[in-house]
């Protein structure tokens with residue numbers, strides 16, 4: 001007598017229902033795949049990489065012009081998501097990329113803008129002050145303005161990707177941590193405390209927890225503790241999105257970026273540079289005295305109306321590769337497994353485009369990883385499907 005399997009079976013399982021996992025889920029739903037997302041916490045939550053309410057989106061990409069096609073695709077998809085859900089996700093307030101003498105961020109952003117024909121303006125410090133009276137930059141600083149830039153609202157973004165995925169038939173389990181996965185014929189078996197599941201394909205998008213699921217690959221991923229602050233402003237009027245773009249400032253204070261006042265008291269500001277190595281279980285989630293000093297010093301230099309107080313703060317996790325480029329590839333041995341990891345503190349803006357790539361890598365044997373993001377750069381061959 002043949003045995004009837006009681007193991008729930010899917011076309012694809014996604015481990016991690018955070019930024020990239022919900023993006024992959026949305027794409028799986030759009031392609032009509034029978035899919036399951038397993039998230040250890042809730043969707044969204046504040047214990048991983050997507051806490052802190054907002055994320056910068058910019059297109060003149062100082063890190064490398066190679067990222068521009070990916071952010072353009074993501075921007076189209078963010079707009080598609082807004083239209084599908086009738087919910088605001090992207091606030092297009094423009095972006096200012098600033099650099100002190102000897103610091104290259106603004107010039108590198110201009111290189112990407114020129115290479116990809118992105119509208120931009122190279123402004124003098126006087127132009128900047130005239131245009132945004134709340135901002136004063138030193139006379140010898142560089143400034144690039146891009147009107148396409150702005151910020152994304154993380155909770156509406158992740159909730160909307162998850163909701164659209166559900167509407168399209170994807171199953172999403174919250175509060176169900178994955179204990180492990182292994183091969184099962186041409187597919188995979190995934191085990192949680194509650195159940196064993198089977199799927200033809202696996203997508204691993206586990207953020208700061210990635211090394212636990214990919215430990216044997218030895219991908220060089222470092223988890224870093226990052227702090228975010230909301231600084232008090234005497235009068236919020238000159239700091240709202242109508243009057244202030246998102247900004248990134250490269251100087252001796254660090255690579256400090258910030259947002260206009262929106263839906264939360266205070267001006268949000270943080271330092272992209274630095275951060276202590278940690279692990280998601282051991283991380284100190286309290287703010288230590290003096291940790292805000294760099295961002296307060298920079299804010300006082302640029303904005304006259306910043307008060308001394310800190311309205312709010314939080315701790316978030318970066319998962320960083322040695323070259324700060326992402327890992328977006330197939331497993332080097334098992335072609336049915338796609339991996340999205342090491343988003344190095346700048347992945348959110350790309351999420352829906354990363355979701356598409358993860359699904360392509362999992363299902364389409366002709367799809368190739370972008371060389372810049374491939375595991376091969378760490379000396380690992382990619383599996384051929």
Ligand SMILES: Cc1cc2nc3c(=O)[nH]c(=O)nc-3n(C[C@H](O)[C@H](O)[C@H](O)COP(=O)(O)OP(=O)(O)OC[C@H]3O[C@@H](n4cnc5c(N)ncnc54)[C@H](O)[C@@H]3O)c2cc1C
Nearest residue numbers: 016018019020040048049056178207209316343347348349
């Ligand atoms: C402070 C801060 C500021 C940032 N600013 C920007 C910015 O301005 N612009 C920008 O583009 N990017 C920014 N980023 C980066 C961006 O937020 C991240 O690159 C992105 O959120 C990473 O997504 P992820 O899916 O890898 O991680 P996450 O969103 O954390 O998702 C991983 C998920 O996997 C789940 N998981 C892990 N292990 C398991 C398991 N075993 N079982 C079940 N579930 C599991 C986790 O619970 C989590 O929900 C910032 C990041 C931080 C921390």
